[in-house]
Amino acid sequence: MSAASARKITFQQAYNEALDEAMAADDSVFVLGEDVGDKEGGGTFKVTSGLSTKYGTSRVRTTPISEQAIIGTAVGAAVAGMRPVAEIMLMNFITLGLDQLVNHAAKLRYMSGGQTGVPLTVRTATGAGGGFGGQHSDMLEAWLAHVPGLKVVVPSSPADAKGLLLSSIFDDDPCVVIEHTQMYWSKGPAPEPGVRIPLGRAHIARPGRDISVIAYGRPVGEVLALADRLAGDGIEVEVVDLRTISPLDERTVLESVARTRRAVIVHEAVGQFGVGAEISARIGEELHGDLASPVVRVTSANTPVPFSPALESRYLYQIPDVESAIRKACQ
Amino acid sequence: MSAASARKITFQQAYNEALDEAMAADDSVFVLGEDVGDKEGGGTFKVTSGLSTKYGTSRVRTTPISEQAIIGTAVGAAVAGMRPVAEIMLMNFITLGLDQLVNHAAKLRYMSGGQTGVPLTVRTATGAGGGFGGQHSDMLEAWLAHVPGLKVVVPSSPADAKGLLLSSIFDDDPCVVIEHTQMYWSKGPAPEPGVRIPLGRAHIARPGRDISVIAYGRPVGEVLALADRLAGDGIEVEVVDLRTISPLDERTVLESVARTRRAVIVHEAVGQFGVGAEISARIGEELHGDLASPVVRVTSANTPVPFSPALESRYLYQIPDVESAIRKACQ
Amino acid sequence: MADSDRTSLLSVYRTAALIKAADEKLRGLLTSGELAVAYYSPRGQEVLAAATSAHLDAQDYLVTTYRGIHDQIAKGAPLDLLFAEIFGRVTGTCKGKGGPMHVTHPSTGVMVTTGIVGSGLPIAVGLATSSSIRGDGRVTVVCFGDGASNIGAFHEALNLAAVWKLPVVFVCQNNLYAESTRYADGTSAARIADRAVGYGIPGERVDGNDAAATLDVVGRAVARARAGEGPTLVEAVTYRFMGHYFGDPGAYMDADEYAAALARDPVPALRARLIADGVADEATLADIEAEATAKVEAAAAFAADSPLPGVAELTSDVYREAVYHEEVPA
Amino acid sequence: MADSDRTSLLSVYRTAALIKAADEKLRGLLTSGELAVAYYSPRGQEVLAAATSAHLDAQDYLVTTYRGIHDQIAKGAPLDLLFAEIFGRVTGTCKGKGGPMHVTHPSTGVMVTTGIVGSGLPIAVGLATSSSIRGDGRVTVVCFGDGASNIGAFHEALNLAAVWKLPVVFVCQNNLYAESTRYADGTSAARIADRAVGYGIPGERVDGNDAAATLDVVGRAVARARAGEGPTLVEAVTYRFMGHYFGDPGAYMDADEYAAALARDPVPALRARLIADGVADEATLADIEAEATAKVEAAAAFAADSPLPGVAELTSDVYREAVYHEEVPA
C-alpha cells in the first residue's frame, strides 16, 4: 500500500511526521495535550517534538492535567469544524474522558441528524512490557470498538503509523489511534510523504495458504517473524493485519480464512470479551462448516498487568503459544 | 434456585428489599448516590425509598452530581472494609467513573498483592425503549466484562434481581449490577427473605433439547414466551439465562449447546464487540465440529440509540429475528 | 433609562413570552397525552435565557442542556423545528434522532445540547478554542445548572478556559435544585460565583429574575470575552417552578420557599416593570403575547403534521460515509 | 521553643533523613544499572512528608501517588518491604505485583498509592466516609501534586468532603511542576489554597520547606478533622529537585529558579536550624544519618536477596476466590 523507501524511521518519527504534514497541509489541524509543547519537551514520548516551534503555541497547546477537558475541548473544536488531535498520554487515562468520547464525540453526528460531525483524533499510548504496572499498560481497544460512531486504529509498523494517523486526522469522524509505548523507538521503512492508509481496511501482511493469523499492533511483527520460521517447516502462514479495529474489515478476514480454513487470532489485550472474541465469532458464524480446525485466540492473561518483570513477561501473549496453535491446527 | 412464593414484587421492590435486608444484616453496608435519600424522594427510580428513614442519613447518603467521587468514595470505603452500594443513576454516566471502577476498584486487590479487597457494589440503570435518546440508554456491560477483577450482573426477574443484588453486596469483590429502566415496574414471584443467588453461575431458565438460546436481562422473559410458543410447533428451546456476565459461566453454556448442537444469542447491547461475541466465540472454539448449524447473534443495531420512537423500536433487538433464527437452525 | 435599554428590555420580554408560551403549550400537550416524552420545563428561567442571548449574534455559539428549550429559543432556533424534534419527527432540527435532550441547530449557533450534566462546559471550551485559534470574534456561552457546578468537568473547563483566556461565558442557572436535591445538600460553596476565585477569573452573582441586572452582568461578561479578556463565571439565581421533569410532583420542595419564589416570577415581573417604566403599554404587550401564542400554535401544528423518520434513518449518520458492516436489522 | 516542639522537629529530621537516604540509594542503584524501574524521586519534599505524618498514628489513613516513597516512609511503612516492592520481589509490600506506583501497607495505614493523577482524592473521601460512619476517630490524609489540582476528581472530592464535613486533610505538595509543565501554564489559581473558597473550607498555604510551619499548619488541619470540623486544603509549596522521573534531565526547568530553590533545600535547612536552635548537636545528627544509611543498606540488601514472585502469582488475587475461567497461560 505505502511505497517503501530506503529511509528508516521510528514510530515516534512516523507519528511526528504525520502531525507535521497534516498541520502544514491544513490550518484547521491543531494539537493539544499534556506537555506537548516544545517548552515542555515536546510530549512525554516526544511525538509532538518541534511542532510548537514550527506552528506556534496557538496550534500546539499544552494543557493542564485534565483529560475530560482535553477530549471535551477537542469535541467542541471539532464541532466548530477544526480537526483537533488530542493526546491522552496513556490509554488508562482515557477512562477519565470516555463521557466526552462515547456520549459526545461518537454520537453528535447521529444525534444532530447529520449536522455536526466530530472530526477529532485522539492519540494515546499503552502496552505492557515497560514495568509500569497495573494502571499504565492496558489495551482497551475493545471498549472503543463497541461504540458505533468511533473509529479505532492500531498501527503495526512506522509506515502504517504515519499513514493511518494521517487518514485519521483527515477523516470526518472521531478516530482513536492507539500507539505502543514499547514500540516508539523501533524502526521500519518510511513511506513517501503524504501517503495515507485507508481506514477500515485490513492488510494481508504476508500471504499464505495454510492458516490465517489475524493480529494488529505489536504482535504483527512477531507473527511475521514466526511465519518466516514456519515457512522453513513447510507451513505457509497468512498474516492479516487488521490496522483498523472498527469499522472492522470483516470481508478481508473472512476471505482469508475461507481460503486457509484455519485461524489463530493474536492480541495483547486480555482475552475475555476482547477484540478477538468478535473476530472469532464472525469466523465461526460465517464459515461454519468450512473450518478445518477450531479458531484459537492467543491473548494476554485475564489479569491486571502485574508490576514485577517476572510476572509481566508471563502476563503477555506468548508467541510460542501462537506457534503451537498453528502447528496443532496444521497437523 | 430461589423458592417461589405467592407474593409478587416488582424489580423496584426487589432491589429495595435486597438493600433493606443487607443493611439490616450488616452495619458495614451503606448506600450512596444522587437523590437516594427520602428527603429527595428515595432515588430517581425509588429503589432506595424508605431506607434513609429506616437507617439514617449516615448510612443512606445523598451525593452531589459527582460520579467520579461517588465511585471513588465507594472504593475508599470498601478498602476500609465497608460494603458500599453506589447508585449511578444511568449507565451512560458510568463513563465518568470508569477510572475509579477500572483502574482502582478492579485492580486494588491485585496490585496490593491481595491485601485490600474492594467489596463495593455499583447499581446502575439503563436500556432503550423509554424515549430517552442517545445518552441515557446504552448497555455497556461488555466493557466491564473485559476488565478482570470486576463482576458484572444483569438480572432478568425480580427474584433474580433481589438474590443477585444480595450476593453482590456480600461478595468480597467489586460488582456492577445493571438494572433496566423499562423493567422496574414489572412483576414476578418474590423469593423468600435472604435468598441469595450465586454469582458466576448461569441458569437454565427452561430446559429443551433442540436449540439453546443464551440471553440475559430483558430479552430472557421475551425468549421464554417465544419458547412456549415454539413448543406448540414441536421446537423445544433451552433458555440459558447468564445472570452473571463476568465471570462467565462457560461450563453451563457449553454443556447446554453440546446437548442441543444449536445456539442463538440475544442481547440488548449493540452487537459489534458485544457480550455475544465472547459467547459465540467460545461456543465456536470449544464445540467446533459438534454444531449442527452456525451460531447466530441477535442484538440491537450498531448505532447510537435514536430518540424518535419510530426508530427506537427498530433499534432494539427483534424477537421475530430470534424466532427466524431458531426456525432456520432447527429446519 | 436609555432608549437602547428600553428596547433591550422589550426585546427580552418578547423572547421570554415566546419561551413561556412554548413551555405552556408543551406541558399542555403532555398533560392531555397528545405528547409523551421526557420534558424538563424551563418555567421560571425564561427571562434569564432571553437576557443572556440578547448579547449574542447567530454566529456566536451556545451550548445547553436537556433543560434547554428556553436557551434554544432565545438563541433563535426556529420554533417549528424545535417542536418537530420534540415530537420525534423527521422535520425536526435533528430529524427526530436527537430529541429534546440533544437539539442542534448550527445556523443559529445552537451547537450542542447535552443530557450529561456538566459535559457541555468542556465542549464550550473547545468551541471557544476554535474561535481563539481562528480569531473569528465569536463568543461561546454555555448554560448549566447549580448541580452541574459540582462535577469534575466544571472544574477542568473553567481552569482550562482561564489558563487559555478563552472567549467563553459560563452561565450557571442556579434554580436551587438538582433533580430533588436542594442546593446546600450538594453544593459546598456559599455562592457558586465564589468558585471563580479558584480560577483567577471574575465571578458574578446576579438575580436571574431581574432582566435589567442580568442583561447588565451577562453583557459585561460577553464584552470581556469579545475583547479577548477571557472567561467569566456568571451565577444567575432563579427558581425552578416545575418539578425536575414533567410529572415530578416536586414533593421535596418547600412550600414557603416556593410561594416566595412565585411572588418574584420573572415574566410577570418584567411585564409589570415595562408598564411601570412606560416602556410599553398593555396593548403592545398583549400583541407580543398573542404573537407568541400564534407562533407556538403553528409550531405545534407543524410538528403534529410532520412525518416520522423512515427506517433508513436508523443507520444513517453513524459515520459520514456508510461503512459496510453497518446493516439495518432485517 | 517548647520541649515538644524540639522533639517534633528532631523526629521530623529523623524521618526526613531516612527518606533522603532511601531516595539517594535508589537513584544510585538506578544510575549503576543495578535497578531498572520507573522512579519518581521525592527529593526536596522530604521534610514536608515527615512533618505531615508526624501528626498521624498507624491507624490513620494515608493515600499517596507514584511520587510517594517519602509519604510511605513517613507514615511508617517498613523500608525492607518498600525496597523489595520496588525491586519487584515477592517479599515486597504487594508481593511485587503493585510496584512503586501502587504501594499498599494497611497495617501502617498506607491504604492506596495511585498512578492516576488526582484519583487518590475521591478514594480518601471514601476512607474518611467510613471513619465518619463508624466514628472510629481516624483521620485520612491524601497527598497529591499541584498538577493534580486541575483535574475533575480534585473538585468532586473537595466538594463532597466539605458537604459531608469529613475527617480528611488534602495536602497539595506544590513542587511547581507537573511533569514538564510549569505551574502557571496549567493552573489558573494564583494559589491553590485559594480554591478552598469554592468549597467553604479553610485553605492554607505554607512553605513546605519550613518544618516548623508545616508541622503547625498540618497539625491544625488534622486537629480540625479529628474534632469533626471537616476537611482542610493545605498547599505546601516546595520544589522538585530531580526531573519528573529518574532520567528526565529537566531541561525545561529554569536554572535561576532551580538555584534559588536549592539554596532553600529543606533537609540541610532543617539540619542547620536544629543545630542553631540547640535542639541537637552535630554528633546526634550524624548518628541519625548513619542510622538512616544503615537501614537503607539493609533494605536494599534484603530486596536484592529476595526471590521474584512465582508464576502462580500472576493469576492469584484477581478475585478473592479463584474463578474457573481464570487460567494460567500455558
Ligand SMILES: Cc1ncc(C[n+]2csc(CCOP(=O)(O)OP(=O)(O)O)c2C)c(N)n1
Ligand atoms: C453526569 C450526570 N449525572 C446525573 C444525571 C441525572 N440528572 C439529570 S438532570 C440532573 C440534575 C441537574 O441539576 P442542575 O445542574 O441544577 O440543573 P437543572 O436540572 O436544575 O436545570 C441530574 C442529576 C445526568 N444527566 N448526568
Ligand SMILES: Cc1ncc(C[n+]2csc(CCOP(=O)(O)OP(=O)(O)O)c2C)c(N)n1
Ligand atoms: C490522569 C493522569 N493524567 C496524566 C498522567 C501522567 N502524569 C503522571 S505524573 C504527572 C504530573 C503530575 O504533576 P503533579 O500533580 O504536580 O505531581 P508531581 O509529579 O509534581 O508530584 C502526569 C501528567 C497521569 N498519571 N494521570
Ligand SMILES: [Mg+2]
Ligand atoms: Mg438546578
Ligand SMILES: [Mg+2]
Ligand atoms: Mg508537581
